[in-house]
Amino acid sequence: MQKGAISIITGIILSIFIVVLVILLVMLIVFKSSPESSVKDFFQKQEEVKSFVGDIITIETSDATKVRISEISLPGLITKSYNIEITGGIRFTYKGDESVKFIPMITFFDITSKDYSIRDIDNLNAVYEKDVVIELPKNKEKSIYSIRFDNVVSPHFLLNENPLQDCSNEKTGCPMLLYQSFKFGNYKVKLENLHNRLYVVDVFFNQAKNPCFATFSIECEDDIKYVTLIDKHFCDEGLNSACSANFNLCGGAVSIDLIGKGDQGTDCASNIAHKVVINAVDGKKWEPKDFVTLSIWNVRKEPNSDKSCVESREDRFLQECTKDFLASITMPVCEVNGKNMC
Numbered sequence: 001m002q003k004g005a006i007s008i009i010t011g012i013i014l015s016i017f018i019v020v021l022v023i024l025l026v027m028l029i030v031f032k033s034s035p036e037s038s039v040k041d042f043f044q045k046q047e048e049v050k051s052f053v054g055d056i057i058t059i060e061t062s063d064a065t066k067v068r069i070s071e072i073s074l075p076g077l078i079t080k081s082y083n084i085e086i087t088g089g090i091r092f093t094y095k096g097d098e099s100v101k102f103i104p105m106i107t108f109f110d111i112t113s114k115d116y117s118i119r120d121i122d123n124l125n126a127v128y129e130k131d132v133v134i135e136l137p138k139n140k141e142k143s144i145y146s147i148r149f150d151n152v153v154s155p156h157f158l159l160n161e162n163p164l165q166d167c168s169n170e171k172t173g174c175p176m177l178l179y180q181s182f183k184f185g186n187y188k189v190k191l192e193n194l195h196n197r198l199y200v201v202d203v204f205f206n207q208a209k210n211p212c213f214a215t216f217s218i219e220c221e222d223d224i225k226y227v228t229l230i231d232k233h234f235c236d237e238g239l240n241s242a243c244s245a246n247f248n249l250c251g252g253a254v255s256i257d258l259i260g261k262g263d264q265g266t267d268c269a270s271n272i273a274h275k276v277v278i279n280a281v282d283g284k285k286w287e288p289k290d291f292v293t294l295s296i297w298n299v300r301k302e303p304n305s306d307k308s309c310v311e312s313r314e315d316r317f318l319q320e321c322t323k324d325f326l327a328s329i330t331m332p333v334c335e336v337n338g339k340n341m342c
Contacts, residue, residue, distance in 0.1 A: 056094065056100075056326065056327075057092055057093065057094050057100070057102075057136075057296065057326045057327045058093045059294065059296065059327050059328070059329040060090070060091045060093065061088070061090055061091075061329065062089050064088035064089060065086065065087070065090065066334045066335060066342075067084065067085070067086050067292055067331050067332065067335070068087065068333075068334070068335040069082050069084050069158065069290075069292075069333050069335070069337075070082065070083045070336075071158065071337055079155045080153070080157070081151050081152065081153050082108065082151075082152045082153075082154065083148070083149070084106055084108060084149045084292060085147070085148045085149075086106075086147045086148075086292075086294060089143055090144055090146075091141055091142070091143040092141060092143075092327075094137075094138065094141065096138055096139070097138050098138055099135060099137045100135070100136050100326075101135045102133070102134055102297055102298050102299060102326055103131075103134065103296065103297055104116055104134070104294060105296070105310075106147075106149040106294055106295075107292065108152050108154060108290075108292050109154050109156040109179075110154075110156070111152060111154040112318060113149050113152045114310070115149060115150055115151060115152075116131065116147055116148065117130045117131075117132075117148045118132050118144050118146070118147050118148075119144065119145045119147075120144055121144055121145040128146075133299055134296075155178070156179040157177065157179055157180040157181060158290055158336055159182075159183060159188065159289065160181065160182050160183070167182065167276060167277065168277065168278065169277070170257075173257070173258075173259050173260070173274075173275035173276050173277040174276055174278075175272055175274050175275070176272070176273045176276050177271060177272050178191055178193070178194050178271040178272070179191065179192070181288075182278070184278055185280045185281070185283060186220060186221070186252060186280070186283035186285060186286045187280045187283055187286075188220075188288035189216060189218055190219070191215075191216055191276075192216060192217050192226070193214070193215040194213070194214055194215075194266070194267075194268045195212070195213055195215075196210050196211070196268050197211065211231065212230070212265070212266040212268040213228050213229070213266075214228065214229050214230070214266050214273045214276075215227070216229070216245075216256055218249070218254050218256070220249055220252070220283055220286055221286035222249075222250055223249045225247050227245040227247075228242070229242050229244065229256065229257075229258050230258060230266070231243060231259070231265045231266050231275075232244070232257065232259050232261075233261045233265075243257065249283075250283045250286070251283055251284045252281055252282035252283025252284070253281050253282065253283075254278070254280045254283075255277075255278070255279045255280075256276065256277070256278050257276070258273060258275065258277075259276075259277055260275035289334075289342070290332070290336075291332055292330070292333060293329070293330045294328065294329050294330075295325065295326075295327065295328035295329075296326045296327055296328070297317075297321065297324050297325060297326060298310075298324040298325075299311060299324075308324065309321035309323070309324050
């Protein structure tokens with residue numbers, strides 16, 4: 001009798017241990033699959049630091065300054081390539097006590113490129129000069145007419161104003177690819193992330209599902225919200241997660257539903273949510289746009305090296321060269337493939 005009781009207690013303890021272990025595992029997977037922090041946050045933090053210690057260099061544009069982007073198709077590849085040109089004049093004003101040399105970089109979505117060419121404002125007929133280091137004497141300013149960044153490769157899509165299908169159709173929805181964004185009235189909705197997540201249905205009968213979760217951003221002029229959803233049929237099957245979301249922001253409302261199932265469901269392997277239903281009403285007047293961030297970086301040589309920090313770090317300079325950050329400015333994209341967007 002005692003042995004039987006001990007066995008029952010042991011079984012209960014073991015079951016509790018398994019449940020706790022599974023919960024911890026799910027939490028770990030959820031944490032690992034969370035979207036990475038935006039590069040936008042990096043520049044915001046750097047600007048906050050710069051404003052605290054005092055602006056040494058400022059970047060100014062004029063009403064004539066315009067950001068142009070042309071998309072280059074890459075057959076057979078998910079990634080896309082963009083040529084980005086900032087024209088109409090950019091002025092750098094320097095207040096330091098010693099001369100400074102710097103180079104410009106462009107950040108488009110979460111990709112930062114150093115492949116640039118510039119055209120001086122004193123000679124508009126001149127051709128673009130590649131990889132020119134800009135130098136400013138102390139307490140001086142310099143203007144250049146345009147900067148061009150070629151072959152900026154990114155998996156992200158430019159904002160699409162007209163989806164191919166009616167996304168408000170509650171029976172069919174519309175497909176959205178990973179990193180694709182659509183304009184809905186005064187809102188911008190983007191598919192930010194797709195990730196599988198282990199979901200335990202019944203630990204005692206070893207039942208588990210591994211649905212594809214989709215994370216969306218809903219942006220208006222003054223706010224941005226994020227939500228992670230799964231296809232509706234998983235909710236119908238008892239998974240305790242969200243398959244739809246409703247937001248009230250910027251004086252209007254936006255709803256998102258995932259209605260796919262089977263081969264028309266949200267597919268992490270193919271980077272697509274096949275059936276997304278989106279409705280947006282009212283909201284504060286706003287024209288959604290894509291943005292680029294122009295930043296400039298000191299190219300002073302590192303100790304015992306003939307290269308600067310940003311020149312010697314291929315992909316890690318944002319993390320390792322913050323001491324050489326000088327200034328940045330974020331600008332809307334006003335022309336895409338020859339079409340005016342502003």
